[in-house]
Amino acid sequence: DAGVTxxxxxxxxxxxxxxxxxxxxxxxxxxxxxxxxxLGQGPxxxxxxxxxxERGRGNFPDRFxxxxxxxxxxxxxxxxxxxxxxxxxxxxxxxxxxNTEAFFGQGTRLTVV
Amino acid sequence: GDxxxxxxxxxxxxxxxxxxxxxxxxxxxxPSLFWYVQYPxxxxxxxxxxxxxxxxxxxxxxxxxxxxxxxxxxxxxGSVQVSDSAVYFCALSDRNTGGFKTIFGAGTRLFVxx
Numbered sequence: 001d002a003g004v005t006x007x008x009x010x011x012x013x014x015x016x017x018x019x020x021x022x023x024x025x026x027x028x029x030x031x032x033x034x035x036x037x038x039l040g041q042g043p044x045x046x047x048x049x050x051x052x053x054e055r056g057r058g059n060f061p062d063r064f065x066x067x068x069x070x071x072x073x074x075x076x077x078x079x080x081x082x083x084x085x086x087x088x089x090x091x092x093x094x095x096x097x098x099n100t101e102a103f104f105g106q107g108t109r110l111t112v113v
Numbered sequence: 114g115d116x117x118x119x120x121x122x123x124x125x126x127x128x129x130x131x132x133x134x135x136x137x138x139x140x141x142x143x144p145s146l147f148w149y150v151q152y153p154x155x156x157x158x159x160x161x162x163x164x165x166x167x168x169x170x171x172x173x174x175x176x177x178x179x180x181x182x183x184x185x186x187x188x189x190x191g192s193v194q195v196s197d198s199a200v201y202f203c204a205l206s207d208r209n210t211g212g213f214k215t216i217f218g219a220g221t222r223l224f225v226x227x
Contacts, residue, residue, distance in 0.1 A: 040219075042117075042202050042204075042217035042218050044217070045217075048213060054212075055209070055212020055213070056212035056213060056214045057209075090156070098145070098213055099145075099206040100164060100206065101159065101162075106155075107156060
């Protein structure tokens, strides 16, 4: 079985641009969560989506948004990119919304120049 | 708000030494607790978990006990190997208005020397 897949693996964007990151959960998993991991720190929670609805939001500005599709895949969108948005963006999927068994993808490395 | 604090690294040990990585948490509810591991060049992997007080999670020789009275979830291993060199993250999952949020500590890098 395929694990959690994220695309692209690496991305370079210019300040002020917009970016879309994609995540495909493990088959049968209905919950997708997004995290930002800055170098040398732990992942920071951005969003949780379950059954196509937003179920949780971390302390991130409105420039960050996400959605979940009927097939449970998800997109994370970031508008008006800042240098500080440079990070590894991780997606995790789980069967239910409790996240007691979350599986992480390899992440998308975003560099903003 | 919820938070996780774990000991700063790096931790450097010789092979077969005893490992302890301390982790304490604050939470408004009754969270589940986790240890994740990130090996060099790889993604985060769940190492072990405990979902209620006094539960002990264990995997690959690692173990941690959910201590509600001390709000702690310290990771231990009796005899580390070179292959255990990685970054270890303590985390909690707690309710968050209709869903759950997972809060991670800053991570502790472990180096094991042969």
